[in-house]
Each structure stands twice: as C-alpha cells, then as structure tokens.
Amino acid sequence: MSDTIGTVAPLSGTKFFMNFPITATSHTLADYTARGGYQALEKALHQMQPAEVTKEVSAAGLLGHGGAAFPAGRKWGVVKLDDGEPHYVCMNADEGEPGTFKDRWLLEHVPHLCLEGLIIGSYALQGRHAFIYIRGEFDLSHRRMADAIEEAYDAGLLGENILGTGYSCDVVLYRGAGSYVCGEASAMLASLEGKKGWPRNRPPRLTVKGLYQKPTVVNNVETLANVPVIISRGTVEFKKVGTAKSPGTQMISISGHIARPGVYEVEYGYPWQKFIYEDCGGMQGGATLKCIIPGGVSTKLLSAKEMEPLTLDHNSALAGGSQLGSGGMIAIADGTCMVRLAQVIQRFYHHESCGQCTPCREGMGWMERILNRIVAGGGRPEDIDRLYQISTANDGTTICSLGDSAGYACSAILDHYREEFEYFITHKRSMYGGGLVVDDPFASALAATGSQT
C-alpha cells in the first residue's frame, strides 16, 4: 500500500465510509476488496432473496441522503417484483446543490462501494440494467467510476451471471451536461432518456412509471453506499449508529467561512455546535458565526443561535425550522451582506430554473432582477414584500420541489435579516460596507490543512 496522501477528518464516532487512509490506490478494486469490499454483494446474492434485501434495508430504517430523507426501503418496496416489467435502479450522482460535495468524495474515493450498493439494489429489485447519472462537471469522479465499472466487469462482479449466481446486471454510466435540475429524479430520467431535463408531474410516481415508463428507483449515491454497509453489518449493528429516527451516518460537506472546510462523516444526532466549533475548527480567522445554511442553499438558513441547540439529524433540523437536506453546509460569518448572499443564491436559481412551469420560470428571474436592483442602489420599499410574495407564489405550485425551495431560500434570509434589506434600500449601500471581514477562505483553508498545491 502506497503512502497516505490525505487524511480523513479527526471526528469521533462510527465511520461507514471514511474509515481508511486515502492512498493513490485506495479507490481501486484491489484495495477495496482488501478492506472487505464486495462481501456484502456476495452475501446478498448467495444467501438472500431479492425481497429479503429490501426487507433488510427497510428494517435498517435507511433514509434517503439526497435531501428529502425518504425511507429507501419504502421506495424499493413499492416496486412489485412479479409485475413482469423491467425495473431500473438509477444512482443519482448529479450532485448539483450549491454547497454539497459529499457524493463527490464517495465517487472519488469509494467508487466500488457505491457500485456495490447499486448492484445490490438492482438485485433487490431484479433489474437487468442499472444506471449511474453523474454530474457533468465531476471529472475525477467520472473517471474513477468508469474505471471501477471496468474493474468490476473484469472481476465478474458485473455483466452476465454475477459471481456464478445466475443474476445478471449491466451498468450504464451517463454523464450529465451541467444542469442543476437534472438532479431532480424525474428530470434526471428524462435526461437519461435523451430528452430535455424537465421534471415530470406526479402521479404517476417514478416507482410506477419512471425510466422508459417502467418502474424505477432513483437513489442518491450515499443512500446506495449505505446498502452494502447494512447488508454486511446487519440491521442491528447499523441501527446502533445514529438516532432512533435517523439511523446511520451522514456525510456532511461544509464550506463557507469555516476554518476547516471539507467532507466529514458524522453519526446522526451529533451535536451541531460541537461539529462546527470543534471538529471544523470554528470560523475562519476567529470570526463569529452569523448563520448557517444546513443542507444546500435550498434549505432554510439557521442563525447561529437557532443552530446551537440542534443536533445533526433530520428530526432535530426539522424542529429547528429547517432541514438537513443533502448535508451541504455553508457557514456564513458575521459581516456578510445577506442582500448580496440572497442575490448570489437567486442568480443561481434564475440560471438553473428549467423554464418548464410558470411560477419558477418567471419568478426566479423576477426575484433576481429585484435583488440586482436593490444591490445597484435602486431598491424600493415594496421590494421586500414583493420578494415574499414571489416566494409564496412558488410554494407548492411548481412541478418539482426546486421551485419551492428556491422560494424558501430567499424567504428564510428575509425572515432572519429583513433589516439588512431595509437598510440597503434606504441607504443604497450594504450594512457592512460590502466587504467581508474574514480572510481569503482559500488561503486559510490551505494553511489550515497544510496542503501543498
């Protein structure tokens, strides 16, 4: 084994994924099998019926890690194995939520674990073909996943008659073209079919009519990576980690004005405050935490005070008025102009709105134009109410949930920092003079980790 080239975060608790030193070869099949890889696949294929695998995943209480935290076992359970239709499992690796980059770590460092989860999932649903939709910008992840698939085929872990069990599965690796909305499951399937990446109305659900109008399960990378863990460790061991309602671990990617940004694996129920101030080293340059975006910019932000009593699990985040979402945290330091933050977020949503349904297509651009005007000094007193109104008009009225969440993102900032908007509109300048009080985050991050690049 070659030299360690990276470290994993020194965080206490059980690690399902970040439990090995990263070396130049740690992502390869040889290293992965040396760590006990593909034993879960062997166990599932040799000792378990497909329905038993689904039952095991259900019993483990595995929650989806893509953002909505929908129980994975329940999603799988909808697909009827004897309906005579082909079934598809798709790995959603189109990780585009701003602030989220935890799937990227998994794809780059444990591609075989993700793949093993996909094959087991496909076996559980008796799918002949499985799909991986990978974000177009993820170059290394794509290459590593492509290599992993090659290695798996060569080792007889994919293709015809896997491990001599008679079960066959082929994996299609598909690269996205840089659209945020293709991370939404139905848009992803449309894109996979070669159509424009437009989300589709439910009903019918994707588990009834998904890819090519056949029952399809779309799971996040991390969700599928949990499957081999559950199969090899067993439900009881899995449920010992985390909280009763959110068992297991969560990969958290943290960025922003944080001293040690990066990807961390935490057990559900880990104290949020401890995570930020101890494990991540607090804020850059000793700044004070102003607020935190907990799970990608689509989740409502939490002020430092709101965050403090919470723990890192879905129920606690929900009780705090937000969601853990995809675990893409952004820490924001005191002195950050929230009007400009809202502008940046809204520019993103305007750029990425797919243009299909009316409220989001028109509303995102409208909000950005209002925010641009406020930042340019042309704000009007009624603008704040207008922003609220547009957010509300988007709530629940769009095909996919991205329209709602775009509204939440802005209304949560307004809820917390309305006075900054009022100040900007009246004084035609930011409350904070426009500059950020912290150091250059990249320089500090490099200094903190001691990397040489």
Next chain:
Amino acid sequence: MIEFFLDGVPMQAEQGQTVIQAARANGVDIPHFCWHPELSVPGNCRICMVEIEHDGNDPWFDISCNMPVTAGLKVLLNSELVKKIRKDTMAFITLNHPVDCGICNKSGECTLQDYHYEHNGAASLSRDPKTHATKFFPLSDRIMLDNERCIMCTLCVRFTHEVSKSHALGAVNRGDHTLIRPAEDANFNADQYSDNVIDLCPVGALLSRDLLDHSRVWYLQPTPSVCPGCERGCSINIWHRKHEWKLTALDPRMNASIDRVTPLENPAVNGLWVCNKARDLARLFERPRAEQAMQRGTAIPLSEAIASAARLIASSRNPVALVSSWGSNEELAAFHAALAQRLRAFVKVDHMPQPGEVLEDHLLIKPDKNPNRRGALAVFPALPDDVAQVMTPDTDLVLVWGEGFDGARIPDGATVIRLDAFAHDHNARADVFIPISIQTERSGHYTNFDGVVTAFSACFPLKPSIAHAASVFSGIAAALSVPADAVSVQLT
C-alpha cells in the same frame, strides 16, 4: 361512474378521468393554457390549480389536469386560495409578456387576454425591464414565431411530437430565456399539419404568415364548410369578412375572399385538426374564375347558353356526360333527375394529386384529391381509365362538368358542352360554355370516403353571370321538355 363534487355540486365522472376532464364533461371549464384534450399532460402552466377540501390542516391544492378523480373528491374551483394562485400565476405569465395586444394578430381570440381580465385584471407589479427575445422568428415558410409573446405552454412542441409526428419543434435554453425552436434534425416545413399549432397557441406567439397583419379577427366571421382537398372531407370553418365590416375604400374583392381556414371539430372525420392544404383553400378557390357564358369563344347571355346546350343535347344521338367529383350530393341528384335519361353519365376525376403533394399519411390525408367521389359513384359509374370504352367514335356530344378533362380526350367531331368554375383555355373551344359556382358560393353536402355526409354553407354571394350547376341542369331539362323553337330559360 364515480361521484365527486365541484364547488359542492355533485357530479359524475368516469374512472380514470382527471378533474379537468371530468369537469369539462360536466360542462365546467377549468382555466388552462397547456392542457389539451388530445395531447399529453405536461402540467406546466399551473393555471388549472384547484383546491381539495379535506380533513387535514394544510391546504391541499394541485393541478386539476393531472389529478385523478376519486370517489367523493371535493374540488373547490373558486376558493380564496385558488383565486390567489390564479392571480399570482397570471401575474407570472404576463410578467415577461409584452402585452402588445394592440398590434397582436391574436388579439380578440387570445386565451391570455381573456384569462387576464377574468383572473387578474391588475397592472404588472414589476418595475423591472422585461426579458427580451426574438421577434418574428421564421419558424417555417408558413409560420412566424414571436418568442416574447410565448408563454411556454409547449402545446406546439407536443403537437409535432404526438399528432403530426414530425418532431420538428423543441425548446432550447432554460428558465425565462427558454425559446421554442425548430429541431435541428427535422423539417417543420415538411410538416403537413404545421398550421394547427397556430390555432393551438393560446397567445399570439405563433402567427400565420398569410393572416399576419391582414385583418383583425373581430372583422371576420366563420362559415362551416368542408375541405374539398381530398376524399377525407375535413370539417372546417371558412373565415371571411363580416358583412357589417364590408370594405368600401379598398379592393372590394377582399370582401369575398377567404381570410383563413380553421378546423371544425368533427370526431367522425377529422377530430380537431386539418392539414395545410385546407389552410390554403384560398389558393384553390381564388384562381382566375370563368365568369362569362360562351358559344365557341363568343360571349353570350347565360340563358342563351343553356338554351343552346339544350338544343345540342336534343339533336345528339349518342351523348355522354362526365359528371364532377366536386359536385355536391344535391347537384348530383339534380343531374340525375334532369339529364340521366338523355346522357350516359360517368364520374370523372377532377383533381389529380399535384407533383410533390403527399398522397396519404398516418393522420388525415387521403390519396383521392376529390371531395365527393364516393357521393358521385353512388349515383353514376366511374369513367374508365381508357375513355375510348365509353366515348366510342359515334359519340357525337360530350358534356364536361368540372375541371380535369381536356379536349384532347374527346372524340373528333363531337360537340362539347362545358360547365366550369375556373378560367381555362379550353373553355373558349367548347361549343357551349357555362360558368358555374364554386363551393364557397353554394350550400350542399359531400360524402367522404368513409360514407360520412358533411354539410357546407355558402360564404359569398353569386355573381349574376354565373349559375349554380343544379340550376343549369334543371334549365336544360326544362328546355328539352318543350319544342326546340320555343325555348325560353328561366334560371331558378
């Protein structure tokens, strides 16, 4: 059948219907832009949102076009929440719409215009510039696209994918800069049904290049008619200028011209669509007309021409008639009653397919390009391909009714009587020529290939120098029944 409630009123729905379909079947129209009974449900306009009464606390609302009716479902169409959502949605839809109704061809029959007054009515809340997009993008040789007016309902895109199957349209870009564009690998010009997207478009984004800036729609009136383009006989509306808006200063011919043709729903024949040939009926009917009765090229009064024709028929020994496959059932019956005893009649093909014309396709177009061949064949035998079989050398008179039969195929020495609506060189060579009316000047019925009989009505008045074919036949018959030297024809 299952029972559900619309605003508290119990109604019946069929299993599997969506709320919008069930409401429509019960005569309630839920506002919609993107939904269409014949197309898939994209649910993108969001204007058909309805609220459902339920026990829970959170309001339950969703689009009615994608909501299956369930037993006992309590749908609210006019709750405060629904009104608010509609108003918000209308505000969104008009946000970047130019609202240039004053110069828009769709004005007066625009769904957006109607819904704005019905569901919003307020001025725009935005103080920021609207987004700009392409104006007058030539989508095809027939259709202009104004991207700024487009509200992205995607009806046109779905039409080309699901009905016409040309797959010629798609959407490019994202967000509020999404544009409808022709597909790179398809040809919208070759789409035989392309003009239907103009009718489908709920706003003035897709514009007929023929009608563009030609007339306001409120100056026009529709007259139900039948497309004579092929044996399908699609039901159509022929739009022409209202009498009360008659032009006096401009070219008076514009008062009697076809301004546009739209499909008329007829499930037994054409459903909701017609092909582009029907749209171009003006080109078919507004060809140079024959307006003067003639005797070997010399103008004579109409009544004299009919008397002359009667004399020629009376003195012939072996006369043959070629009846028109564009004649209405009424005209064919009139011919049969008046002249079938005197002449051996055969049905001729008036129109052959033009070079490049589509012969037959998956949807409507049929190979026989005559509207009433089946109706004519019910009364008379078909003219054989080898005309010598029926026009033997002793044939001394040929009556040709309608277009499509030139003099070369008529036996030498035979007398020729022609009835035609359009100007042709051979008209002047006929021994007697009588100008007759076209479809838009008379009422009648056609029988299509399937045996479905459809009516058409007159749109325009007939000039006094032109006769209806039925009157000509009865006039000839009347003249034949009295001594030849006392002929005096009264046109009915």
